[in-house]
Amino acid sequence: MQIDKTTLQDLSIFHSDEEQSVFHKLNFTQTNDGREYLRWILSRPLDDLQAIQDVQITIQTLMGCVNAFPKSITNGAMMVMDKFYETQLDTYPTQPNAFNSFLYAFVCKSDYSLTKYSIEHFATFFQGLQQIVTLLQQQEQSSKQLQTWCDRITHLLSDNHIQTMQQYKKGDTIPATKVLEFGKYLKYQFKQKNAELMDIYARLDAYLSLAIASKKYQFTFPTIQAAAQPFIEAKGLWHLLLNIPVSYDVTLNKDTNFLFLTGANMAGKSTFIKAVGVCVYLAHIGMGVPAQNMQLSLFDGLLSNINVADNITKGESYFFNEVKRIKNTIEKISDGKLWLILIDELFKGTNVQDAMKCSTTVIEGLHKMPNALFILSTHFYEIGEQLQQYPNIDFRFFETSVADNELVFSYQLKKGISNDRLGYLILKREGVVTLLDAL
Secondary structure (H helix, E strand, O other): OEOOHHHHHHOOOOOOOHHHOHHHHHOOOOOHHHHHHHHHHHOOOOOOHHHHHHHHHHHHHHHOOOOOOOOOOOHHHHHHHHHHHHOOOOOOOOOOOHHHHHHHHHHOHHHHHHHHHHHHHHHHHHHHHHHHHHHHHOOOOOOHHHHHHHHHHHHHHOOHHHHHHHOOOOOOOOOHHHHHHHHHHHHHOOHHHHHHHHHHHHHHHHHHHHHHHHHHOOOEOOEEEOOOOOOEEEEEEOOOOOOOOOOEEEEEOOOOOEEEEEEOOOOOHHHHHHHHHHHHHHHOOOOOEOOOEEEEEOOOEEEEEOOOOOEOOOOEOHHHHHHHHHHHHHHHHOOOOOEEEEEEOOOOOOOHHHHHHHHHHHHHHHOOOOOEEEEEEOOOHHHHHHHOOOOOEEEEEEEEEEEOOEEEEEEEEEEOOOOOOOHHHHHHHOOHHHHHHOO
16 A cells, blocks of 8 residues: 555654654564564555455464463573674584583683573574464464464474474573584574574564554454445544544445545544544554454555645745645546545645635545545635535534533534634633733
């Protein structure tokens, strides 16, 4: 699925403050390499239905064995193995025996100690991988990807030296001759194969993280279909990054492919738009989604227009960059493929009358594109009357009420158009009016 950096930022898949990101919310990895592979997964949504479904099975299978997954493979162990390969060591004896092994341990004490310490971690790593293979083979279902990894691990661990090494459990005394024999073999003959094993484990660590997240947050796995026209049908959809989220029901299809969203400031428009975007995005990774249930088409791309910024160095205004973003969007979605387009507060960078005219023009053009779904929010409720002639535009709003001079937000999506104007009330509630009167 096509996506760009702007959309990744708009949806907070990644964020400069990492704790505010979807990545952070889903990150339960145990190793540095696993963490980086998780970042790689989340930056590359899939466009192949079979690949998505295989990832779903991978995560679902891992969800079934989260608690039983071996914890012996730690980030520290991975770092020890890396250091072993990075460190220049004195040459090991060609044929280790009792005498030359004793001599090496005495003369090259630090190198011997590092080798011995590393061998213990290699043995634990290999044992952990074998436990993972056994555990996964006991599961009722398995994805093609998991089976490929299990087969490859089994093949690499079948090496005689590695089999012998696995016989030494934690706390066992490994003879000096074996320490040097194993060290020499790992250093000069098993380096590439061990790198492959570490890479497989990093991938398992990343997908296990997604399994842990799916279980922790009670995600559901969406049904994705290869369809001629785009659609989304979701019940109880909510935003992953909210501590106390409100759920929404969402329906977009060929009959109503354009959602025209209105409501006061802070009523929930932006949150709703991002919640839908994040769910669709996670679905195309093969991940579970924050919703009670969800069905959707396989999308070719997702674009957003939420947090546009000006560009001082290029002398480009906020409004100019809004126009450029819309132009780029139109050009991309004119390819006839299936797109989801998210637009929050179109044309904030110009005066009201100009913005209303520009918004109407854009909406009247976009609504003619059946190959895309659109969710667009605006403060300009006035333009809604003119747009009601188009049957494929669905008008929704977030209701806001005032009680005892205080704003009350229901965060519930209602049918129709909101004409709430509560900016002055917010200004007054926050004490700005009082401060100004006191000047």
